Amino acid sequence: MELFIHYLFMPYLLEGIRITVYVTAIGIAGGAVLGAALSLLQLSRVRLVSLCAKVYVGIFRGTPLILQMVFAYDAMPRIGIRLPGVVAAGVALAANEAPFIAEMIRSAIASVGAGQRLAGKTLGLSAWQRARRIVWPQAFRAALPAAGNAVISALKNSALAMVIAVPELTLRSTQLASSTFDFFSIFFAAGVWYLVLTGVVSLVQVALESLFGYDRPRAGTSRGAVIQGKAPAIGVGMMAQGTDRDAAQAIVAGRVTESRLEYADPRDKVPEYCVEAMNLRKSYHGKDVLSDVTLRLRTGTTTVLLGASGAGKSTLLRCFGLLETPDAGEMRIGNRRFQFGAGSAAHYDDKRLTTERLAGGVTVILQNFELFPHMTAVENVTLALTATYGVGRRDAEEVARATLESLGLSMHADKYPRHLSGGQQQRVAIARALVIKPRLLLMDEPTSALDPESVNGILELVGELKKKGDISIIITTHQLKVASRLGDTVVFMNNGQIVEYGSAIDVLTKATDPKTIRFVEAFG
């Protein structure tokens, strides 16, 4: 035992630990930079670039680290690069770790669903803002466990640096043991030090996971607390009441018009129709999903797109929301006109569609809410105000809290989405959409994931929104209850076509199309 303690704190071995940590640090830092570059290069549209990246991955993943260490130390001087052993070992470790880190980054980014990016688009965020505010923070959290493993494996792999005579912990232990023949005490002490180092990495990993996890408690600001302290108001009809809320709404109104991206269409130039579609067509992989859709929806009304699963409702809604571009046809959203297909000279890229969406005051509430899980409810609602409209953080938060309060969510403003019920999450999604004062609100299956009680709550909420009359709403659903309660107009879709159109009562009770009749009978 005495010998073990003696070796445990022996300066000769402690110096070995310092070198081990140094080699590992070079390996991880270099591997992270190289891995990030590799993950980007592998996605390159230039085939030669992506091919080079893949060849690199193939070579460094397929050969032993020990060979790479020897190669870095022996071969580099032949091309005029002479590195000290410690650095050569770190560089070889970095080159070896890079493909694994690239894979870790790629899978962490892929773990952020497409719906999250789409939700960012509905709020008007640019591609850069979506990456920075939505994708990377979630990918970072997803990568933390794998990153901890990568550091631990680099720490252990650094022992291979002994083959190029780097005096790290393992080499020093070996040298010491071969001169004293006290193998057990020396290797036991070295093993304990490796455990301490990997233990520290694990602790840092756990701390980071908890720091960036979705369960950490979040306190509201003092300004938020003032608004939170009031009795919750149920229903959007109450949004206009109460001086705090008026003030908050006035703030956003003022900031929105001052912001860098004003509505291109003034609100007083209200068109008769909020949406006009002429011969819209859309196909995926050669299969027609929308066929010659022609439709006109009056401004200020609520339209329900009804139909069986796969009828094309969501696709049509995404086209109206400028999240998808039809292959052919014409569309008018508010005062903005769009032409698609052969006769159109317009190029609708991501940036143009975002600008048009903002100009038309269009937003979409996606199926399954798509709240950002790394943000609290109030942060979700604040995002579009700060990122898209340039509202200051404090003002934006005040407006967001007021909006949440008006939807009966003041008690939940500082909770993460995973701590909210389905109905509460849907309300937050509605608050996130309403806070930017849309003129056209598109809701994709807003009640499909909810229990009957929450469905009634959402129907009431949208009903109150309708009463305000300054917003046009389009809802997709396959629930007749939604159509009968909310639809001024009901459109029945089948196989990408509109087969029935009229008032809710007409479509639900006097339909002439056989598919519609069967659907109403089956679900009525």
Ligand SMILES: Nc1ncnc2c1ncn2[C@@H]1O[C@H](COP(=O)(O)OP(=O)(O)OP(=O)(O)O)[C@@H](O)[C@H]1O
């Ligand atoms: N991005 C896509 N790529 C390929 N096919 C797609 C895509 N989006 C939709 N589709 C296909 O288009 C058809 C219509 O889908 P859509 O989601 O519009 O129907 P829906 O009526 O909204 O159905 P649901 O009620 O189940 O949401 C389906 O067959 C679907 O598989």
